[in-house]
Amino acid sequence: MRKLSLEKANKLTYDLMIQGLKNGTYKKIVVLTGAGISVSAGIPDFRSPGSGIYANLQKYNLKRPEDLFTISYFLEKPEVFYEFAKEFDLDSFDATPTTHFFIRLLQDKGLLSMNITQNIDNLEAKASIQDDFLCQAHGSLRNAFCAKCKKEMDFLTFKEHVKAGAIYRCNAAGCGGPVKPEIVFFGESLPKSFFKSMKTVEECDLMLVMGTALAVSPFNQLPFFTSQGVHQVLINRENTNATSVHDFEKGNYRLFVPGNCDDTIRKIVSDCGWEEEFEKVLPEK
Numbered sequence: 001m002r003k004l005s006l007e008k009a010n011k012l013t014y015d016l017m018i019q020g021l022k023n024g025t026y027k028k029i030v031v032l033t034g035a036g037i038s039v040s041a042g043i044p045d046f047r048s049p050g051s052g053i054y055a056n057l058q059k060y061n062l063k064r065p066e067d068l069f070t071i072s073y074f075l076e077k078p079e080v081f082y083e084f085a086k087e088f089d090l091d092s093f094d095a096t097p098t099t100h101f102f103i104r105l106l107q108d109k110g111l112l113s114m115n116i117t118q119n120i121d122n123l124e125a126k127a128s129i130q131d132d133f134l135c136q137a138h139g140s141l142r143n144a145f146c147a148k149c150k151k152e153m154d155f156l157t158f159k160e161h162v163k164a165g166a167i168y169r170c171n172a173a174g175c176g177g178p179v180k181p182e183i184v185f186f187g188e189s190l191p192k193s194f195f196k197s198m199k200t201v202e203e204c205d206l207m208l209v210m211g212t213a214l215a216v217s218p219f220n221q222l223p224f225f226t227s228q229g230v231h232q233v234l235i236n237r238e239n240t241n242a243t244s245v246h247d248f249e250k251g252n253y254r255l256f257v258p259g260n261c262d263d264t265i266r267k268i269v270s271d272c273g274w275e276e277e278f279e280k281v282l283p284e285k
């Protein structure tokens with residue numbers, strides 16, 4: 001009985017997290033993000049039933065939705081990804097005025113150690129999150145490479161080809177491989193910056209996980225690399241235990257805050273009394 005009540009007393013609660021944010025207990029915050037934080041910007045995620053990208057790929061006749069982003073499939077049938085990319089211009093979206101700018105606020109307050117994101121939409125840059133505080137673990141839509149020989153190719157030419165519905169092919173002698181953006185497909189390695197960012201995970205004093213099913217490895221291993229007992233908070237529509245080994249309702253140092261991340265972040269900002277500072281970092285209306 002005694003052990004139980006002690007465990008209860010030590011359990012991370014929402015109020016404890018707010019206290020830690022307000023009184024400066026947390027000084028090295030690592031924020032892990034996924035497609036869910038960009039949903040309110042208008043970009044669908046992968047796995048949300050009905051609205052996610054995986055639920056809307058019928059016309060491509062794929063065996064598995066993941067094929068669209070799998071390197072072996074791309075090398076064989078690049079036209080499928082090109083067709084998808086033509087309908088999906090990520091340049092036109094803005095950072096969300098709540099969740100992306102909250103990460104920016106943490107940066108400006110000197111509390112952000114690193115935002116490690118699975119997103120490839122570059123909305124972090126649109127919220128002025130600096131490169132020093134950002135690790136795009138699954139790459140980004142900034143550069144283009146040959147999927148076969150890895151030669152760097154011109155990104156704008158890649159985009160023009162996508163727009164015209166034509167495959168851009170590598171111009172290295174004897175290659176001719178299809179060119180793809182520098183986003184990590186299933187079957188490809190993660191960038192070196194991901195492995196470098198592990199140090200910030202090991203040293204962090206709070207891990208905020210937002211808008212991700214934590215279903216993709218090795219990204220979903222990151223919560224295992226914090227120091228013992230470091231507070232971890234999942235802000236997501238669903239707990240991630242259904243799709244991964246993480247259950248944020250279990251364990252003394254883990255907390256699951258269900259719901260849309262923008263709503264939760266708005267509440268956190270208000271409960272911390274940070275509204276005025278937050279207003280200052282938001283883009284002008």
Ligand code: CNA
Binds near residue numbers: 033036044053238
């Ligand atoms: P996912 O597997 O689609 O999971 C998204 C998670 O977010 C789910 O658990 C949802 O319940 C949750 N969610 C959705 N909307 C919200 C919301 N408004 N508030 C809170 N939670 C929400 O996506 P992951 O990021 O976990 O998977 C990793 C993939 C997705 C990476 O390889 C990405 O490159 C890829 N992806 C990125 C983008 C993007 O860059 N915006 C878009 C779609 C997919």
